[in-house]
Amino acid sequence: MALSTGLHTAWNFDQWTLGFKNEPGIFKTVIEHGYEGRTQLLGWVSYLCLMGLAAWLLYSSWKKNRTL
DSSP states (O other), X not given: OHHHHHHHHHHHHHHHHTTOSSSOOSSOOOOOTTOHHHHHXXXXXXXXXXXXXXXXXXXHHHHHHOOO
16 A cells, blocks of 8 residues: 555656646646647656556565565
């Protein structure tokens, strides 16, 4: 539970920092007209890669530390 909450919080903080929420963050993201689709695709791909990496790390850690 703590891991999923932490990952979600970190992801939301990152989106706020880069200005992807509907309020200004530390940085202001400017997406030029015509690149909205690519930006959204990049966001989804990065999300899936990070979540896949986190799942793989958890699985490999569990597999390494389990006792029979």
